[in-house]
Amino acid sequence: MAALDTSAILAWTQVLDWLLLLALVPVLALLFRRMRRLFARVAPVGALMTSGGPAPGVRLPSRILRALDGGEVALGGSRADGGSTLLLFVSGACPISRKMLPIAGDFTRREAIDLLCLGDDTDAMQHDLTARFAISPSRFVNDPEIGRMLGVDKLPFAFLLDATGTIVAKGLVNSREHLESLVVAGETGHVSVQSYLDARPHAA
Known part of the structure; x- marks a missing residue:
């Protein structure tokens, strides 16, 4: 009799387990749908575009x-090799610039993008910066006029140019994700976080 009672208890336990699992299915489905809506509403993290200078x-x-x-280095215009160029405005006195230089170097190598660094410091400071971060002096321009021409007032600031010299995207950058967002801009048509939010007002 005791063995029969034990078997009955085990059978009811299994039934209850299955009922519990079946009850969880709609709950999990509802949770999954809500998570999808949440991710759809979250705006992507990207480089912050300022209003000054030429637009994308x-x-x-x-x-x-x-x-x-x-030596001479070309800025803008068409590239014979069909490649893209990342213009990165930095300063040796800016800790975020120093952080971004190795990140930008690795990123552009992986993405096969030409990196051109620009700044507005003394030549001695810029030579020290290139030596510290293994940047070729042939890919560093120290000219305050370029920053003024492009409306750069905060650092580090980046412009992504396509093979024709057209600005694909631009913005303040302080992480690899910000650099990636410049590339994604050319693929999605959203040149900045602002344009993404304007196109999807409920994403904020």
Whole structure:
């Protein structure tokens, strides 16, 4: 009799387990739907675009600049190799700039993007910066006029140019994700977080 009672208890336990699992199915389905809605409403993290300077979509005319090594480097215009260019404005006195230089170097190598650093300090400071972060002086331009021309007033600031010299996206950058957002901008058509939020007012 005791064995029969034990079997009955085990059978009822299994039944209750199955009922509990079946009851959880709609709860999990509802939770999954709510999570999807939540992720759809969360805006992506991207480089913060400022209002000054040329906007994305503007083609920069070709301009020959003088690099730190004394050689010439082209800014804007079409590239014969069809590649993209990342313009990164930095300063050795800016800790975020120092943080971003190795990140930008690794990012552009992986994405096959040409990196051109620009700044507005003394040549001695810029040479120290290039030596510290293994940046070729031929890919560093120290010219305050370029920053003024492009409306750069905060650092580090980046412009992504396509093969024609057209600005794909621009913005303040302080992480790898911000650099990635500039590339994604060319694929999605959203040149900034602001444009994403304007297109999807409920994403905020």
